[in-house]
Amino acid sequence: MLHSMVLAASHLSLARDLLEHYGYIALFLSLVIEYLIFFIPGETFLIMAAAYTATGRMSLPFVILAAAAGAAVGANNAYWIGRMGGRRFITSQSQRFRVSPKAIVRLERFFERHGAKAVFWLRFVTVLRILVGYFSGVHELRFGLFTFFNVLGAVAWAIVIGLLGYLFAHNLPALRHLLTDTGLIVLAAVVVIGVVAWTRRERTA
Numbered sequence: 001m002l003h004s005m006v007l008a009a010s011h012l013s014l015a016r017d018l019l020e021h022y023g024y025i026a027l028f029l030s031l032v033i034e035y036l037i038f039f040i041p042g043e044t045f046l047i048m049a050a051a052y053t054a055t056g057r058m059s060l061p062f063v064i065l066a067a068a069a070g071a072a073v074g075a076n077n078a079y080w081i082g083r084m085g086g087r088r089f090i091t092s093q094s095q096r097f098r099v100s101p102k103a104i105v106r107l108e109r110f111f112e113r114h115g116a117k118a119v120f121w122l123r124f125v126t127v128l129r130i131l132v133g134y135f136s137g138v139h140e141l142r143f144g145l146f147t148f149f150n151v152l153g154a155v156a157w158a159i160v161i162g163l164l165g166y167l168f169a170h171n172l173p174a175l176r177h178l179l180t181d182t183g184l185i186v187l188a189a190v191v192v193i194g195v196v197a198w199t200r201r202e203r204t205a
Contacts, residue, residue, distance in 0.1 A: 036077065047164075051169040055169070083138065090138055123157045
């Protein structure tokens with residue numbers, strides 16, 4: 001528990017320092033690199049950048065745009081690595097991803113069952129949002145289909161996390177507690193359902 005708290009604090013400190021010096025570029029690159037070097041905390045960069053928007057130091061629309069672009073590009077790179085490296089690559093890299101072989105098998109079964117939709121929904125699950133890009137390539141999901149759900153998921157994820165970072169700007173520890181795997185999936189579902197309901201209401205109005 002203490003180790004996790006110290007690690008989270010160090011991640012926030014790293015994100016704060018780089019964002020203060022390099023702004024949106026640091027946010028974009030952190031999310032691109034996160035898919036290649038798993039230990040780069042891209043989500044933390046987004047939370048910190050969104051918190052800065054509450055003080056006027058950054059613009060929320062540009063933060064969301066940079067985060068969505070970085071996440072989409074990073075997952076795209078993971079797709080091609082998975083496609084070229086195959087399942088053996090995923091298995092050999094499981095320790096680097098801090099995921100057990102059993103978890104890899106469960107993820108693979110989930111992906112086989114839900115296909116392209118998993119690219120969107122697993123975006124909201126810590127760790128798995130990175131692995132799903134590799135699995136899409138390993139299973140040779142059609143690139144056009146992957147790209148659609150990848151971009152859609154990246155935009156939705158950036159909006160949800162960005163708005164939460166803005167709202168919890170003065171209480172980031174509470175936000176870290178909120179962003180559990182289950183809690184974030186439920187939150188994302190509520191957001192998506194709300195958007196769909198609002199769209200249908202506008203069409204019938």
